[in-house]
Amino acid sequence: MDKVRFGIIGIGNIGTVHARYLLAGEITQACLTAVCDNNPDKHAAIRQLVGNDVPIFSEAQALLESGLVDAVIVATPHYDHPALSMMAMRRGIHTLCEKPAGVYTAQVEEMNACARECDVVFGIMYNQRPNPLYQKVKDLIDSGELGEIRRSNWIITNWYRSQSYYNSGGWRATWKGEGGGVLLNQDPHQLDLWQWLVGMPVRLRAFCQFGKHRQIEVEDEVTAYAEYANGATGVFITTVAETPGTNRLEIVGDRGKVVVENGTLQFWRLRESEPAFNARWDQGFGEPECWQVDIPTGPECSDHQKITANFAAAILHHTPLIAPGLEGIRGLTLSNAMHLSTWTDDWVALPFDAQRYLALLQARVASSQEKHVQSRTLDASGSW
16 A cells, blocks of 8 residues: 555544644655544534545444554543554554553553554554654663663653643543543653653652642642662652643763753763762762763654654554554553552552552542533634
């Protein structure tokens, strides 16, 4: 085939984003040939968005068995991601899943097992991985320029969300509807990047605050501390109720420090490693010579199109995926572990007991309540 025929399952905020760039022809090796949304009340507005030539389905199975698509983007609420992805993969449909991969690791383990069995391309929409800033940080780490990682800190608090945002959907910020708060809805990209850059910790201790600043069931503020096999440590701080917010990633190695903040990358390089300096220095006060190095990068971006274009190229030309779907479980493992640490008021060793986490989550789902929903319509720009 010359172009991958895409379907989109779920036409809400993010599904609309995907539909617009596919319809605009921004992905040269892809086109939109079908969409699905299980709310028929939205179909008239969706028709205005996609035009008369793109069929609209009410059931995902009907779209997947229509013969109209080679691949799908799963853009539904979180709980449905694994089941719909598996439904597609088992029918030979290449699958690009929106983040997060799921709500709890047990369901994502099942999805990953299905992906390994099916002869399809499986990706996840981690659209921050192509960001030139984080690409360069990974290069500095992988090339050894930064040396052995000793510490990482990520303060990511520029997620400000008002109460009206949460009131816009009955499923928002509920255990039943989303299965989590800021960690699962706003932070999946950062949790993925954190582990992509410095690896997975061996254990962590977290303090999640549930409904501290907003009338919601789930976490709206989190502070977590992680420990790694080599002795390195990490801190992750996030909230939806702080303004002005901060987005600062700092990673320290034994050969320097890198900071990503305000769309820029700063790198301080030690002329010799800290352990080497410490071993030879006998003058008391002193420290290794340090150079502030200008690192060329492209502008900061958050690019769904690059992930989709790369996914299409993987189908057509076997191009390696930027964000393999099998890796989606890693960031989710971190957010689940942060919940589990808070719920049990204890350290959590990784990997943790997925069934224990699921049981504790289900207890919260059982008492979860949807909120009153403010009515919304699709506006002229194609946004809900």
